[in-house]
Amino acid sequence: MKAKHVRFLKVPVFGLSLVPLAILVVEILGLWGLSLGTNPVEALIHFTGTWGLNFLLITLAVTPLRRLTGQAWLVRFRRMFGLFAFFYLALHFLSYAGIDQRFALGFILEDIAERPYITLGFAAFLMLSALALTSTRDMVRRLGPRWKKLHRLVYPAAILGVWHYYWLVKADLLEPLLYAAGLALLLGMRAWWRWRQRRAAPSSSPA
């Protein structure tokens, strides 16, 4: 696909990625009879968290998909998906810190220190914040080879994110386990390809 086609396709993809936000706004405003339901604070936090995880998995699916289909242009959507993951997770964190805890720093710090699932979620959020801040073209150039190393943080961040979900559920683990399976598949494919690559070229030692 040509560069100008990719640029053209980015518009509808960007628009689609905003659909969850649009639904959220409609529900908050209570338009057309939609609402956040009986416990709106919980609904807001769960909705933004779910979509953050969804976009994180979509982002991680880009590279395997490119490899399987041979469509190199797919990679040009990766940053946008990654930034949407960060966007929804930033809303997730702000919903928790601002609306649920009303920025009561004492309670927030206590949660981060004492509730393991919040500790994990916050750690993942910090990692993704670093990635979002260094996502500009300028930062890619300035950091050079270190950029690639830094952005491997997306793997532990995704693992911690799914773990965070797993630890917050009381008894019905089905949904967090589905996310874990999806993530395991996406990371497993990478590990498998890496292992095959190494076996194929055992003598290619780094310079």
Next chain:
Amino acid sequence: MTSKKRIRSWEITSESNYLNRRDFLRGSGIALGGALAATALPRVAEARPPELETVAWPGSTDEAPNSWEDITTYNNFYEFGTAKEDPYRNAQDFVTRPWTVRVSGECDRPGDYDYEDIVNPHTLEDRVYRHRCVEAWSMVVPWVGFPLGDLLKRFEPNSNAKYVAFKTLYDPARMPGQRRPVLRWPYREGLTIEEAMHPLTILSVGVYGREMPNQKGAPIRLVVPWKYGFKGIKSIVEIEFTRRRPRTSWNLSAPREYGFYSNVNPEVDHPRWSQARERRIGAGLFAPKQPTLMFNGYGEEVAHLYAGLDLRKNY
């Protein structure tokens, strides 16, 4: 005294709830196809249950009860699914008559008792209680019920009866949530005999002066207002007087998180969340949490039951 003409305590504050109800019904009538809107409740054919004959009860809280919609669409009743709105969606066709409760164990009058045998001898009271879920949210619920102790005395428990154990119906054909092993079915709960005999402990057969909606534990459930909500076992089919402390479902599932007593206690945190504050359902998106009260505010009546007990260890 019949209920037909008497003004019930919640009716004084119910106008806004009534108006909200109109909004809710109008809203939920609009169909929405997208699975994206996870929080939009589809309209379920729901007829309000019939009214019951009740009398006032002087001990009710004067806090405003939650709306009928809050109370009947936001439920933890895993027998009908684990999402909060699942019981509302999945329990509408649950048939609760005939209903038999098996009474057994350390008592002189064991046997199988029909719903009518259990309930009819008792005067039904409108009891507005605070309800605190272990998940740190709370409501105010206008229950209809009668003291559990009054019923238990009819079975003539003997001196070996130290505990009372309860079981929920196990019937995966009628309770679709039981087709997955989320908890060890059937759901089971228990109280010490002193807790069971306490005048605040009730068997509830309704809310808002009407028969119990299916999704709320029909036809008969336990309500222990100073304990976390999961102690209030629903759709009860077995009552057993025991010598030894019975195992309970959430304790079996995660013993470190859910103790036998499970008294509301702002000083003892759940390992995964703080119990110091609670979110009152119905207060809106921007309302602050409120402090949780020891024994859910019923300490004056029940604290003596736990005199000398270390409530940190016996959570």
